[in-house]
Amino acid sequence: xxxxxxxxxxxxxxxxxxxxxxxxxxxxxxxxxxxxxxxxxxxxxxxxxxxxxxxxxxxxxxxxxxxxxxxxxxxxxxxxxxxxxxxxxxxxxxxxxxxxxxxxxxxxxxxxxxxxxxxxxxxxxxxxxxxxxxxxxxxxxxxxxxxxxxxxxxxxxxxxxxxxxxxxxxxxxxxxxxxxxxxxxxxxxxxxxxxxxxxxxxxxxxxxxxxxxxxxxxxxxxxxxxxxxxxxxxxxxxxxxxxxxxxxxxxxxxxxxxxxxxxxxxxxxxxxxxxxxxx
Amino acid sequence: xxxxxxxxxxxxxxxxxxxxxxxxxxxxxxxxxxxxxxxxxxxxxxxxxxxxxxxxxxxxxxxxxxxxxxxxxxxxxxxxxxxxxxxxxxxxxxxxxxxxxxxxxxxxxxxxxxxxxxxxxxxxxxxxxxxxxxxxxxxxxxxxxxxxxxxxxxxxxxxxxxxxxxxxxxxxxxxxxxxxxxxxxxxxxxxxxxxxxxxxxxxxxxxxxxxxxxxxxxxxxxxxxxxxxxxxxxxxxxxxxxx
Numbered sequence: 001x002x003x004x005x006x007x008x009x010x011x012x013x014x015x016x017x018x019x020x021x022x023x024x025x026x027x028x029x030x031x032x033x034x035x036x037x038x039x040x041x042x043x044x045x046x047x048x049x050x051x052x053x054x055x056x057x058x059x060x061x062x063x064x065x066x067x068x069x070x071x072x073x074x075x076x077x078x079x080x081x082x083x084x085x086x087x088x089x090x091x092x093x094x095x096x097x098x099x100x101x102x103x104x105x106x107x108x109x110x111x112x113x114x115x116x117x118x119x120x121x122x123x124x125x126x127x128x129x130x131x132x133x134x135x136x137x138x139x140x141x142x143x144x145x146x147x148x149x150x151x152x153x154x155x156x157x158x159x160x161x162x163x164x165x166x167x168x169x170x171x172x173x174x175x176x177x178x179x180x181x182x183x184x185x186x187x188x189x190x191x192x193x194x195x196x197x198x199x200x201x202x203x204x205x206x207x208x209x210x211x212x213x214x215x216x217x218x219x220x221x222x223x224x225x226x227x228x229x230x231x232x233x234x235x236x237x238x239x240x241x242x243x244x245x246x247x248x249x250x251x252x253x254x255x256x257x258x259x260x261x262x263x264x265x266x267x268x269x270x271x272x273x274x275x276x277x278x279x
Numbered sequence: 280x281x282x283x284x285x286x287x288x289x290x291x292x293x294x295x296x297x298x299x300x301x302x303x304x305x306x307x308x309x310x311x312x313x314x315x316x317x318x319x320x321x322x323x324x325x326x327x328x329x330x331x332x333x334x335x336x337x338x339x340x341x342x343x344x345x346x347x348x349x350x351x352x353x354x355x356x357x358x359x360x361x362x363x364x365x366x367x368x369x370x371x372x373x374x375x376x377x378x379x380x381x382x383x384x385x386x387x388x389x390x391x392x393x394x395x396x397x398x399x400x401x402x403x404x405x406x407x408x409x410x411x412x413x414x415x416x417x418x419x420x421x422x423x424x425x426x427x428x429x430x431x432x433x434x435x436x437x438x439x440x441x442x443x444x445x446x447x448x449x450x451x452x453x454x455x456x457x458x459x460x461x462x463x464x465x466x467x468x469x470x471x472x473x474x475x476x477x478x479x480x481x482x483x484x485x486x487x488x489x490x491x492x493x494x495x496x497x498x499x500x501x502x503x504x505x506x507x508x509x510x511x512x513x514x515x516x517x518x519x520x521x522x
Contacts, residue, residue, distance in 0.1 A: 019340055023329050024475070024483035025417045025457075124477060133458045134417065134477065178288045178296050221301065222412055222421055224329040224336035226291055248331055248414025248421075256291035 001065045001145040002115070008060035008102070012139045012204075013119055013146070015051040018127035022247045028227065029129035030243050032204060032266035033110055034259060036073035039161055040114040043071045043091055044154075050118030051128035053140070055111040057269065059102020060140070062113075064094045066150040069116040075108025075167070075267060089161045091154075108167045108267040117149040131244055170195075171277045172261040177230060179252035182218045187232075190214065191255075195273040196238065204244040207265055209274075212236040218252050225249040228257030240265060282360075283310050287353055289346040294338040297353065301333055303423055305409055311335050312368075312488045317360040330487045331412030331421070370407060370490040372516040373455075373470050375446050376501035377404075381469035384434070388448070388465050391431060402426055403467065404493045408453060410485055418457035418475025418483045422491060425453050437463035444469045446493065468493075471505035471513075478511040490520065 004011075014037075017030030031037045031054055041050050053060070059077045064070075072079055072088050079086050079102050086092055086100075094100070100113070124134045132138040140146070183191070190213040197210040215236040224247060225231070231239045231251035240257065241249075242265075255276060257265065268274060283299050290296040297314075299307050308330075315328050315335055329336040337353075377400045379385060389396045408422035415421075425448070433449045438461065441447070445456045447464030456462060457475045470493070475483050485491070496504070507513035 019327065021417070021482070022327050022338070023413060023487065025414045025419050125482065175289065175291060178290055178298075221303065221332035221334070222414065223298075223331050223334040224290075224294075224296070224414070226294055226336075226338070228291060246415050247329065248412055253290075258292055 001147055002119070003063040003065060004060055004140050004142055004144045004146070005063055005099070006061040006101075007140050007142050007144075008055055009058035010056040010139050011060045012054050012056075012130045013051050013121050013128055014054045014130065015118075015128045016049040017243070018125050018129055018131070018134075021125055022224075025247050026125065026134065027131065027205075027244050027247055029127065029131045029204075031112065032243055033074050033112070033263040035164070035166065035263045036112050037114065039089060040071040040073045040112060041118075043089065043156060043158055043161065044069060044114055044116050045156065046114060046116065046118050050114065051121065052115075052119065053113040055102070055113065057105055057109060059111065061099065061101040064098045064100070065096055065145075066148070067093070067095050068148060068151045069154045069156075070094055070100070071114050073112045073114075073164075075111040076106040077111050078103030078106060079111075088163065091156045091159060093154075109269040110266050115148045116151040116154055120147040120149070166260065166264050167267050169264045170273055171275050172264055173258050173279045174230065174255040174261065174276050175258070175279060177253035177255045178223070179218065179220065179232075180254055182216060182252055183254060184214065186214050187216075187254075191276055192278060195275050198268045198270055198272045198274065200270050202268075202270060204242055206242055206245055207240040207268070209238040209240070211238075213238065216252065220250060220252060222248050222250045223253075225253060226256065228259070228262045229253045230255035230257065242266070282357065283307060285314075285354075285357055287350045290336060292343045293340075294336055295344065295346065295349055295353070297335045297337070299333040303332060303411065305423075307333055308409065308411060308488060312366045314357060314360055316366045318356065321356060329414075331414065366488060366521075368486065368488045368490070368520045370492060370518040370520055371485060372492050372494050372518075373472060373474075374496040374500065374504055375404065375468040375470050375493045376496050376498060377468040378498050378501070381442075381445070382467045384465040385467050388431060388467065392428065394428070399429070399467070400495055402429055403448075403453065404495045407490045407492050410487050410489045410491060413483070413485065413487055416457055416460060418473075418485075420454055420474070420485060420491065422452060422454050425451050429453070431465055433463040434465060437461055441466060442469060444471060444473070446470055469501070471501050472508045472515055476508070476511060484515070
């Protein structure tokens with residue numbers, strides 16, 4: 001068991017996502033920064049869909065009750081294992097009684113912890129990802145215990161990978177969205193020249209941006225939306241849907257983020273800047 | 280039969296959007312669902328389909344797609360598609376209790392729409408509504424076909440909490456809140472049957488293209504169905520359409 005001594009600001013269990021129910025209104029959920037997680041699951045030789053902890057802003061304090069191997073990625077939150085600093089993208093052996101804790105947030109916003117074999121919690125509609133009302137809890141809480149398999153010996157084929165640079169990126173590569181052609185010259189000028197500030201209203205469902213651009217009066221019928229879809233409201237606000245985002249929407253979908261850009265944005269917090277780069 | 284012209288647009292690295300004429304019409308939805316049924320038979324299993332009103336979004340779960348290739352393929356498939364390919368849809372009869380305790384906006388609405396509460400309930404429960412889309416929340420249905428006399432404004436201030444099962448009206452829409460959520464619709468009743476239930480084998484029994492008819496039930500029956508719904512033993516009455 002992994003015992004949660006402190007839960008941190010918002011720590012959830014996530015995997016690669018919940019597929020096959022979008023036609024019934026169920027968001028895919030899953031890890032916000034899939035690049036980080038794919039790498040640590042690979043390092044641990046886990047299945048790509050193995051469940052991990054997604055740690056937002058402030059880290060939890062965790063007690064390992066069985067021997068296993070772990071690997072960290074994503075935001076830099078000064079993690080320590082029994083008070084010794086640990087690095088991202090390195091496989092560490094942990095023994096029963098070891099404590100993993102986190103300190104100051106230095107870079108990024110979301111950090112990940114993968115355990116050999118993945119975390120074993122309630123699986124709902126084929127996924128471990130926490131999303132209320134499908135799962136009973138929206139995040140982990142103090143004193144909760146999460147199951148994982150004991151692993152006494154593991155010799156990783158790859159012991160380390162290169163650090164990421166995308167935590168430093170401030171541009172988001174985007175493609176034209178289905179309603180891109182409703183944009184005026186003013187819209188285009190503003191969209192691709194301005195820096196946009198991440199609003200306080202940002203979560204796993206959507207990131208709002210502070211700066212408004214020109215509004216519009218385009219009316220459309222509700223249609224599908226995806227993680228990474230950038231919607232433009234009639235008042236000129238930009239909303240970027242993320243992994244828990246709704247599956248359909250009625251605002252024009254002017255841009256679409258690439259999966260890499262979703263990862264870049266997932267590492268941004270309130271007050272950070274981004275700009276759009278059309279590919 | 281005639282096919283509607285379709286437009287195909289790129290939608291990110293993994294998806295493609297097919298659009299039909301920009302109208303809310305049952306015949307257009309039929310055409311969309313027929314094409315979806317055709318595609319599901321013809322193409323590999325690694326796609327998700329999201330139909331809604333005048334669009335069908337195809338999402339590939341495995342690989343990035345090459346738009347110009349898929350565009351050509353889809354246009355050809357649409358041309359070749361068998362316009363008689365069948366899809367099975369149902370008319371679901373869903374019980375609603377329009378008791379004033381649930382229908383918290385019934386009194387105000389009856390004044391605004393200039394009809395008695397009884398007339399309003401009769402009007403709402405005597406029509407069949409078409410499910411044009413499911414989205415926004417798990418199990419939330421976009422229902423079309425509301426009688427004109429029931430069209431109304433949203434509440435000027437949305438409520439912070441609308442009960443699960445609340446049946447509401449707003450604009451040209453009616454629908455059921457599948458879970459407790461904030462909401463600005465006028466609430467006229469409550470449906471005791473969960474439209475999204477993880478305890479069921481099929482968590483959301485309704486599909487796009489199905490029809491819904493609301494049936495007014497008294498309070499006592501509501502309580503009974505509520506319990507049946509919660510333990511998962513209530514089976515809503517369904518009638519096969521286009522059989």
